[in-house]
Amino acid sequence: MTTALDLDFVRQQFPAFSEPSLEGQAFFENAGGSYMCQQVIDRFHTIFHERKLQPYYAFKASTDLGNEMDQAHQRMARYLNVPTDEVMFGPSTSQNTYVLAQALLARMSPGDGIIVSGQEHEANAGVWRRLTSHGMRVLVWEADPITGQLDLNTLAGLLDDRITMVAMTHCSNLVAEINPVRKVADMVHDANAILLVDGVSYCPHGLPDIDALGADIYLFSSYKTYGPHQGVMVIRKSAHAVLEPQSHYFNRDIPSKWMVPAGPDHVQIAAANGMLDYFDALDHHHGGTDDAMRPRRVETLFHQAERDNLRVLLDYLGNRNDLRLLGSNDPDNRAPTVSFTSSRLSATDIGQKLAAQNIMAGVGDFYAVRLLETMGVSPEDGAVRLSFVHYTSRDEINQAIAALDDIL
Secondary structure, three states, rough: OOOOOOOOHHHHOHHHHHHHHHHHEEEEEHHHHHOOOHHHHHHHHHHHHHHOOOOOOOOHHHHHHHHHHHHHHHHHHHHHHHOOOHHHEEOOHHHHHHHHHEEEEEOOOOOOOOEEOOOOOOOOOOOHHHHHHHOOOEEEOOOOOOOOOOHHHHHHOOOOEEEEEEEEEEEEOOOOEEHHHHHHHHHHHHOEEEEEOOOOOOOHHOOOOOOOHOOOEEEEHHHHHOOOOOEEEEEEEHHHHHHOHHHHHHHOOOOOOOOOOOOOOHHHHOOOOHHHHHHHHHHHHHOOOOOOHHHHHHHHHHHHHHHHHHHHHHHHHHHHOOEEEEOOOHHHHHHHHEEEEEOOOOHHHHHHHHHOOOOEEEEOOOOOOOHHHHOOOOOOOOOOEEEOOOOOOOHHHHHHHHHHHHHH
């Protein structure tokens, strides 16, 4: 088993890298949505051509689609190290959190509390904050205004015997520091509450071992993880007591449906197998076997490839006194989602100039308006975000640095 990522093999799995209209352009807005791997496209092709119909009937095309959907649940559960009946697919993570808020509200009483971190994407902030209109307490675990970091001592001061849940991100889509989820989970469980973790910005860099993390609810988006546009939701049995089922009444006892109000998106769920086909192929190519450690090997391959490129970019930004890096400069404890502001140019100007030099970067508030305000950054202009993943090459990192040198 080699731990050095074969980048040529990786990029061959993504049609975008051979697309003539994208030639010469370096993609640095992966945090908003990654490229889709060929394996997912192949799954879509087969489904749309052969079995775009209702699943689970006796005829073969229907049975085949139902089997693919079941396999997606089973295989996703294996990668996340949870039982199959704890994995659900919904339209998006934003919609999944909305549904969860309704489920939690139904089991809460006025005066019960929720703690929400100050690092959150609005999808994991607004739905909880709005519960105050129903008499619930919503306490904010504020981020540091300079670093954007979360302090566990601050959380400890907020926990009390009427806190039902703590909602936090695995890593922010703005400051990108990887939060100590296991430590937080232990604190939250000691207070007899549950922990919900938004993993949207973490999972593109390797699907985590959720059992080891200790989260009671874990959410991420497959379209940011090389797959179809949907949200993946893990609800551990430890969270069932505080959640009211949100499905049709006759689906309340079906594990894959009890927290999904509408019918499942058959095509998207079945096509999610393509993500796992890619991860399997990647591990096999690097000498791995089909064993329980495959998910951890894939995660390691991603992290090591990304960390080397991240160190180069952070070193460059750290040597410029006209730029403010949002978040830590430690490549060992952050995702390769790098946001910054300039004392000389607006984020919008920088984004336009980068685009002119074939750097596809993000600019704006990234739905993290509250965190920007905490850190003293105007959401109207926002920040520049260079977000990359394991398929990003060193040449593309250098291309981005050269463009910034020219612009700034």
